[in-house]
Amino acid sequence: MSFKHIVSRDNPVFKQLKRLADNARERREAGQTLLDGVHLIAAYLDRFGEPAMLIIPEGQSSVEATGLIQALEHVNTVMLPTLMFAELTPVASATGILALVKIPQIDLPSTPGFVLLLEDIQDPGNLGSMLRTAAAAGVEAVYLSSSCTDPWSPKALRGGQGAQFVVAIQTRADLIAELAGFAGMSYATAMDGESLYAQDLRGACAFVFGNEGAGLRKQTMAAAAKRITIPMAQSPLGRVESLNAAAAAAVCLFERKRQTSQS
16 A cells, blocks of 8 residues: 655645544535544445545554555555644544545435424534434434534534435525425424424424524524424422433434334
8 A cells, every 4th residue: 555644734635634624614615524434434435435535644553444444555545643643533532544535415305204404503413413313213304504513524424423424414504494395294392392292293294403502593493383392201309401402303303213113
């Protein structure tokens, strides 16, 4: 295997990789992002083909990373000092391999029957987890408001564990317009409303979730057909105020999955 050894932060290749790791606008304009770890890269390979570049650290890589590097030995590869490599990774414990890839485009279905709409989700790990849950529950399309964090950031991709490669995602979406045009029942999640478990979710169904702290905006809440809540237990010591956004999404999406599996 041949590779280019980069040791300076002033190198234009490293500077571009750093911009892609840090900046959503840069990723959007370049149409590229970075994948961290063997699992994500392998998932991308299965669906979209080879990466544009591999990035590896100095020193010994894991057995899995070494095997992938050998399998892709003809792909352009750069080696970085450990500290420079760490600047590109979303976690403290680096996996030993990154890949520069083209952001995939999955066409939105014309009339989706199971939809997730997310407003102002700020934590990339939360977003990645919600996308992973959506993929597992069979969601066909995900719409993200313009103020949502970027689903193609390294942290969101790591949280999604390949979900971004199997679910159609529309970023910078007008959620109110999407709700108005949805041919089915739409449900806005809130602290109060009808019980989730009293709903018939077997038809075309859309769930809307809001910001981790503030929840949904009033206009978005009003655009949904129904306002629902997830009933919670009350102990003698009191009641938990609410579920976090990722947990609430998992409960709602899999309640729909449960109902459709039984119909």
